[in-house]
Amino acid sequence: MNRLTTILGTAVATSALGLAAFASTGVASASTVDDTFMSVISDEGIEAPSAKEAIGVAQDVCSILDEGGDLLDAVSAVADYTDLEFEDSAFYVGASIASYCPEHKGVIG
Numbered sequence: 319m320n321r322l323t324t325i326l327g328t329a330v331a332t333s334a335l336g337l338a339a340f341a342s343t344g345v346a347s348a349s350t351v352d353d354t355f356m357s358v359i360s361d362e363g364i365e366a367p368s369a370k371e372a373i374g375v376a377q378d379v380c381s382i383l384d385e386g387g388d389l390l391d392a393v394s395a396v397a398d399y400t401d402l403e404f405e406d407s408a409f410y411v412g413a414s415i416a417s418y419c420p421e422h423k424g425v426i427g
Contacts (some may be wrong), residue, residue: 355417362409364402373418375399379411380419389425 355376356369366372375396382392389411396414397407415422 351417355413358413358417359410362406362413364406364410376410376414376418379414380422383415383419383422383425392425 352369352373356366356372359366359372366375378399379392379396382395387395392411392414393404393407396402396410397404400407400410402410412426415426
């Protein structure tokens with residue numbers, strides 16, 4: 319679990335920095351958050367079939383956590399749905415949390 323925590327921590331930090339930069343300019347609209355999320359996962363080499371699908375999966379991560387699921391539940395769901403490797407799925411979950419449901423950062427540890 320320590321490795322997962324490290325991977326997710328990196329994803330959250332990366333996403334949070336990007337989001338903070340946009341927020342400081344006063345233009346943190348929904349599309350800006352979406353654009354930042356897409357940029358973060360793309361920079362990690364994760365290719366989504368479409369932005370709409372990638373954002374939908376990210377929001378599903380938040381739903382899993384909202385419903386009481388844990389970090390492993392979220393990573394497993396992303397891996398199962400997207401066929402991403404475990405590390406990429408963990409990064410995706412971290413970026414999802416940072417972008418769409420920062421209230422769940424506590425699950426990262």
